[in-house]
Structures are given as structure tokens and as C-alpha cells.
Amino acid sequence: MAVTPLPLKAALVVFFQAGISPSGAPIIKKKTLGNVRFDAAEQDLYDVAHALFSLTDYPVLDVVLRKEYDLVDEG
Structure with missing residues (x-):
């Protein structure tokens, strides 16, 4: 049973520091950039x-x- 991965989509997730909380801990947020070329x-x-x-x-x-694939059974 052979399985072939088919590319579905790719996204770039950027984690950044958006500030400091009142207790002094960093506030960490993320931004997802979709529609990234799979072959970039x-x-x-x-x-x-x-x-x-x-x-x-x-x-x-x-x-x-982040890259997502569809695994297709070639059997």
C-alpha cells in the first residue's frame, strides 16, 4: 500500500511580543500569514x-x- 503526499496549503505563523503585562511578563501574540507558496x-x-x-x-x-498534505492511498 503506497501513500502519496499531495500538498494542500502552507502558512507562515509569526510569534511576536506585543508588550509587557502589569506583572512584568511578556505578552506574546501570533499572526498567521496564509497563501504561502508551497515551494518557497x-x-x-x-x-x-x-x-x-x-x-x-x-x-x-x-x-x-506550517505545511498541510493530503495523504492519498495509491493502492
């Missing part, structure tokens, strides 16, 4: 995320690439 280079996506957030006052904490 990871370094390019990382650079784009940092370039976009350089236009804001929020520092980027983490960048996550």
Missing part, C-alpha cells in the same frame, strides 16, 4: 517575516512554517 524557500520566508515586522514596533520571537 525557508530562508526567504524567514526574511519576509522579519521584513514585515520591522515595519511594526513588535519584535519577532519565532517564525513557524
Whole structure:
């Protein structure tokens, strides 16, 4: 039974610090950027995320690439 992965969609999730709580803990939020090209280079996506957030006052904490596949049974 052979299974073939078919690309469905990709998204970039950017975690950023939106401020400091009254107790002094960082307030962490995330923004999901959908419709990312499945074949885009990871370094390019990382650079784009940092370039976009350089236009804001929020520092980027983490960048996550999420890819979804449909697993099709070729049997």
C-alpha cells in the first residue's frame, strides 16, 4: 500500500511580543500569514517575516512554517 503526499496549503505563523503585562511578563501574540507558496524557500520566508515586522514596533520571537498534505492511498 503506497501513500502519496499531495500538498494542500502552507502558512507562515509569526510569534511576536506585543508588550509587557502589569506583572512584568511578556505578552506574546501570533499572526498567521496564509497563501504561502508551497515551494518557497525557508530562508526567504524567514526574511519576509522579519521584513514585515520591522515595519511594526513588535519584535519577532519565532517564525513557524506550517505545511498541510493530503495523504492519498495509491493502492
